[in-house]
Amino acid sequence: MAQTHPLNQDISLSVIKTACSNCNLRELCLPFGLSLEELERLDDLVSTRRRIKRGDHLYRAGEVFDAIYAIRSGFFKTDVLLEDGRDQVTGFQMAGELLGLDGISTEHHTCNAIALEDSEICAIPFSRLEVLSREIHTLQHHFHKVMSREIVRDHGVMMLLGTMRAEERLAAFLLNLSQRFTARGFSHAEFYLRMTREEIGSYLGLKLETVSRAFSRFQEEGHIAVQQKHIRILNVNGLKALMNHRP
Amino acid sequence: MAQTHPLNQDISLSVIKTACSNCNLRELCLPFGLSLEELERLDDLVSTRRRIKRGDHLYRAGEVFDAIYAIRSGFFKTDVLLEDGRDQVTGFQMAGELLGLDGISTEHHTCNAIALEDSEICAIPFSRLEVLSREIHTLQHHFHKVMSREIVRDHGVMMLLGTMRAEERLAAFLLNLSQRFTARGFSHAEFYLRMTREEIGSYLGLKLETVSRAFSRFQEEGHIAVQQKHIRILNVNGLKALMNHRP
DNA sequence: GCGTTCGCTTGATCCAAGTCAACCATAAAA
DNA sequence: TTTTATGGTTGACTTGGATCAAGCGAACGC
Structure with a gap:
């Protein structure tokens, strides 16, 4: 659902509805704190929306990474598998949260992301996010905060598992x-x-x-x-x- | 040791030695992949070097965050404390690794960083890192990779603790x-x-x-x-x- | 409807790691 | 040199959660 930026109001409701600028999750998601004009630029970035059926993979460990994903609706888990068959769920993600940040490091996903109910995601091509975040300071800063929050969350889990x-x-x-x-x-x-x-x-x-x-x-x-x-x-x-x- | 950028070669060896461009850890640290010209711009960014004695804190949980730290030499641990007195070491960091990424999220540090031997760190003011990484794409991308790598590392620890x-x-x-x-x-x-x-x-x-x-x-x-x-x-x-x- | 499957609950038993305690080694202080 | 403190080792015992096992309930296909 890539779309050119609408210059008039004469567009279908369905198209409006797919945009970040109209997403009621934006307070929880990447667009947080952006101006209306900036939001409209972000709309162009989020090029793809996809439905993922319950039980299906959004991505698998080892696949090439090129986008992060914002959950628009639904519920996911991420897990990692060891060679010997043991696995561990590393997180549960819900609407407004981001998936795929782990893939930036090696340009390959390092875990599996699986839908626990029928879900809908917005794919955000990472290289374009980097371009845009050079231009929109708020986006850059917010993205850094989101990554950092993930690190803090992981520390919480380590605390939980360790003590x-x-x-x-x-x-x-x-x-x-x-x-x-x-x-x-x-x-x-x-x-x-x-x-x-x-x-x-x-x-x-x-x-x-x-x-x-x-x-x-x-x-x-x-x-x-x-x-x-x-x-x-x-x-x-x-x-x-x-x-x-x-x- | 903040320093203006040297325009000639007629500077003391000690000043040269403090720069990223001359740091033999740069392959492991933030400057990875930067050109010589970009490295010189990074030198200006790393405004402060500090010695931390064994047992001293580099920062404490709750303190305001305004810089991340690159370890130039030495060895650190980070830990978090729960109200009831339990604590957990969340990581051990050595030369070339970054400290403080957890603080970006809330603008306050969420853990303590303590030197396990006499150490030396480079302070990198975060807002200036964001400015510079808008201009130097390689730096931006590498910084994102470093943050992502931290997330992957944490998943490894979760695996370890959980299974x-x-x-x-x-x-x-x-x-x-x-x-x-x-x-x-x-x-x-x-x-x-x-x-x-x-x-x-x-x-x-x-x-x-x-x-x-x-x-x-x-x-x-x-x-x-x-x-x-x-x-x-x-x-x-x-x-x-x-x-x-x-x- | 009825069997099948999958997920959940509960009980009995076992064992890896925690706890408690004594002692040893090294290094710094007196 | 002896003293003290801190950190490390080892043993005896306990226990929280794993394992093994049986049975139950809800959802689904036929």
């Missing part, structure tokens, strides 16, 4: 999800998990049985109500307390 | 150190650890006793020779085999 016990990890995970759903205008207290217990476990460095037991325990103690993938948070402070309570 | 057992983690750690020393022209088979067993353990999500036992075991099996902080790698392939051998 927390099973229940603390799961509590931290739920609170993080809740906070991100809130930022997107969804309920902070009630949501559906898009991933399986096994995927949660892989992300948190736990086995699926341990995740399941922790869920059950949280429910017994009245912190949450779980029914399969449907989660209701009944006591946020209870979860927060669990997060930094050493035995 | 590997104690001995695998330590083997991976030693091989990584060895490889980085090699890239700097030092022996790949013999080096001094700059960090304590406790710091290694914190980084690897293990207790110091477990690290110590793993070292002893590697020695018994003839993979390495350990004497306190002095390490000799006797059998690289043995270590590599340990790294992906599930019991």
Whole structure:
């Protein structure tokens, strides 16, 4: 859906709707802080929109990198595979978040990105992003912030994997999800998990049985109500307390 | 040691020596791939050099961020502290590597950087780096690669913490150190650890006793020779085999 | 409808790493 | 030289989470 910049208002609604300038996620995404004129230049950059069906790969480890991806709707996981078959989920990404930053380093993707529900992404050719970010300082700075935020997030995960016990990890995970759903205008207290217990476990460095037991325990103690993938948070402070309570 | 750009050759050797253009680490650092003319412009950017004594902080979590730091010589660790006192070492950095990338995101540092031996760093004011990288495409691209590489590195640590057992983690750690020393022209088979067993353990999500036992075991099996902080790698392939051998 | 599949829960048992504790080595201070 | 402090090693014991195993419930195809 590459499109020339519209010079008049006489264009179809569908075309308007594909632009960053009209995306209601732009506060969470790359366009943050840009002026209207700058936003319109960004519209040209985001040349492709693609639908990815649940279970399909957006990209695979080893593929040549040439674009980063903004999630317009849907839910993804990224994972890395070791030669010996072990794998690890390195993150879950939702609308407004970027995928593919890991590929810049070697010009090849270093992980797999897989849709956990039918999703829609905007492809942003990286070389053109670099050109544009030389001209739009705000874009340049915001992009740097986004990359840095990813590093900070990873440090948080390292902290979690390195120092927390099973229940603390799961509590931290739920609170993080809740906070991100809130930022997107969804309920902070009630949501559906898009991933399986096994995927949660892989992300948190736990086995699926341990995740399941922790869920059950949280429910017994009245912190949450779980029914399969449907989660209701009944006591946020209870979860927060669990997060930094050493035995 | 801020300095105006020298227009003639009649300058003191000491001033020449402080410049990126004369730094023998530039292949490992930010200046990688720059032309001579571009390198000279970068020299102006690196306005400050500072010595950090062993045990001192280069920066602390919470401080305002305004520069990233290139390590000219020495050895650092970064760590994050949780409110409840737990902490985690998030990385060890050596000559030619960058520190402070985590601070871009919030304009405040999110971890502590502490020298593990007397060190010397180059401060690179971030706003000026952004200006310069708009003009020097190679610098812009290389900086993006460096940030991306940090993300990939963090994914590696997540993998390590999430899926590997104690001995695998330590083997991976030693091989990584060895490889980085090699890239700097030092022996790949013999080096001094700059960090304590406790710091290694914190980084690897293990207790110091477990690290110590793993070292002893590697020695018994003839993979390495350990004497306190002095390490000799006797059998690289043995270590590599340990790294992906599930019991 | 009914079987099949996949994901989830729960119980019983096991083991890798944590904990606690004693002791040793090295280096700096007195 | 002895003293003290800091860091490292090793042993005995404990435990949180892994593993193995059985059974359940929801969703889907036929």
